[in-house]
Amino acid sequence: MAQKPTACLALADGTVFYGQGFGATGEVVAELVFNTAMTGYQEIMTDPSYASQIVTFTFPHIGNTGVTTQDDEASEPVASGIVVKWDPTEPSSWRANSNLISWMEKRGRLGIGGIDTRRLTRAIRQQGSPHVVLAHDPEGSFDIAKMVAKARDWKGLVGLDLAKEVTCAQSYRWDEGLWSWPGAFGKSDQPKPFRVVAIDYGAKRNILRSLAQSGAEVTVLPATATAEDVLAHNPEGVFLSNGPGDPAATGAYAVPMIQTLLEKDLPIFGICLGHQMLALALGAKTVKMGHGHHGANHPVRDVETGKVEITSMNHGFAVDAQTLPEGVIETHVSLFDGSNCGLRMTKRPVFSVQHHPEASPGPQDSAYLFDRFADAMRARR
Ligand SMILES: NC(=O)CC[C@H](N)C(=O)O
Known part of the structure; x- marks a missing residue:
């Protein structure tokens, strides 16, 4: 029975x-x-x-x-x-x-x-x-x-800001992973670690670890940090994390903050929710997708090189590429449904992706993006 x-x-x-x-x-x-x-x-x-x-x-x-x-x-x-x-x-x-x-x-x-x-x-x-x-x-x-x-x-996720609920209560330092960076502890002729402020909208630990592995001394700030809070740490680059909920709702406080940072000519790197909110700050729009992307085998094409990356994905909202303003280009596209997976400013070291280059779980094809962020900070030094 x-x-x-x-x-x-x-x-x-x-x-x-x-x-x-x-x-x-x-x-x-x-x-x-x-x-x-x-x-x-x-x-x-x-x-x-x-x-x-x-x-x-x-x-x-x-x-x-x-x-x-x-x-x-x-x-x-x-x-x-x-x-x-x-x-x-x-x-x-x-x-x-x-x-x-x-x-x-x-x-x-x-x-x-x-x-x-x-x-x-x-x-x-x-x-x-x-x-x-x-x-x-x-x-x-x-x-x-x-x-x-x-x-x-139940009203669902549209209009829901959940970043506030999962963010850290207080700022903290993240160093795990820095020991494996070639420049750690003056081991080589690498420059000193880069001072990075990461905004925690619901950050995954492996993203912070991956930033550290590419040479970042990371200070993590809560989602509601203001631009003044961020700049007080004298960052060489700012990272915008992944996170839950509707980017448009979280954007109510995050977008003005990101817009102020955009005036400062700092390298900025965003992943997933961070990508969506950077797009909003630049003037684009986000939309709720049908059933979203959640998996570890999603093909994404790098529009500029034609190369295909197999990526880890977890998102239910997406940036509407049609709304990207002048001076911002689409860099990555999903080969499953053509939706936007990346953007960059043409004249500034500001870029973001929808997929998860930290690959936890998932393939590591997109890990180069952490080095791209470090290279932008190195160039600025
Ligand atoms: N992984 C994420 O950061 C997800 C972003 C957003 N909450 C979405 O579902 O699209």
């Missing part, structure tokens, strides 16, 4: 999926997305850009390498919940210091297993990141009508 369901996922259109719950119990409303990466479930769940989203993993074996603090992209899992095909099993990895289920349970994150993730992914593609309610109740008692109504009433 089939197992009694202990979790269920109700879509706003009334479709319901039943499965086995794991992790924390309770109920959560969120936007539902799918991620096609075959590895890196822990990095994905702890990526702050997934706030208010539930991730369906199209890869069926999730949990089999457990979790390890070394792979955290933030101190906690941020995705509201996960949907998987097979129930997670005991981990088999020497790196694991916990298993996925108890890690999620302790941190209040819900999971549902035993789902036909192919069928669900088709629904996500057709409906465009539906609003859903995920519930986990060991007794298996669910009020479906109420869940569907809650999903339908």
Whole structure:
């Protein structure tokens, strides 16, 4: 006899999926997305850009390498919940210091297993990141009508500023990774490390590590930092991080700040939400995408060289390239749907990309962008 369901996922259109719950119990409303990466479930769940989203993993074996603090992209899992095909099993990895289920349970994150993730992914593609309610109740008692109504009433991510909720409370220094830079500790004739201020809109740790590995002494400031706060650190370059929510909503305070920095002739580098907000600051517009891009195998063409990079992606909004003003060009394009993946100012060292060059998880084809930022700071010195 089939197992009694202990979790269920109700879509706003009334479709319901039943499965086995794991992790924390309770109920959560969120936007539902799918991620096609075959590895890196822990990095994905702890990526702050997934706030208010539930991730369906199209890869069926999730949990089999457990979790390890070394792979955290933030101190906690941020995705509201996960949907998987097979129930997670005991981990088999020497790196694991916990298993996925108890890690999620302790941190209040819900999971549902035993789902036909192919069928669900088709629904996500057709409906465009539906609003859903995920519930986990060991007794298996669910009020479906109420869940569907809650999903339908939820306002969604458009207009939502979540960066404020995931940003750091106070500024801090990030040096991890700097030791592996050839110039660290005066080891070679490399210049002294570059003073970089990184604005934390929900920054992934591997971005900060990658900046440090390319020679940056990073000071991280909260999302609401003003241009004066940034300039007080006398930066040689400013980095705008990834993050959750709607760039237009976060832009309410971030855009004027970035516009002031743009007057200072500093190298500026943005990733994902940082890319979108830089575009807004330059006068372009952002739009909500159909079902967004979430995976580790997304081909992107460098428009200027014709070279194709395989990239890591996680975004549901995009810059409308048609709205880029004069003096700003599109540098990268998605080969999946032609959407914008990069821009740069033609006459200034200001550039950004939609994809994730820090590749955590994902391929490292775009890592050169961190060196490009360091080169811009070196040229300015
Ligand atoms: N990874 C990110 O920075 C995501 C940016 C933005 N929240 C989006 O979904 O498009």
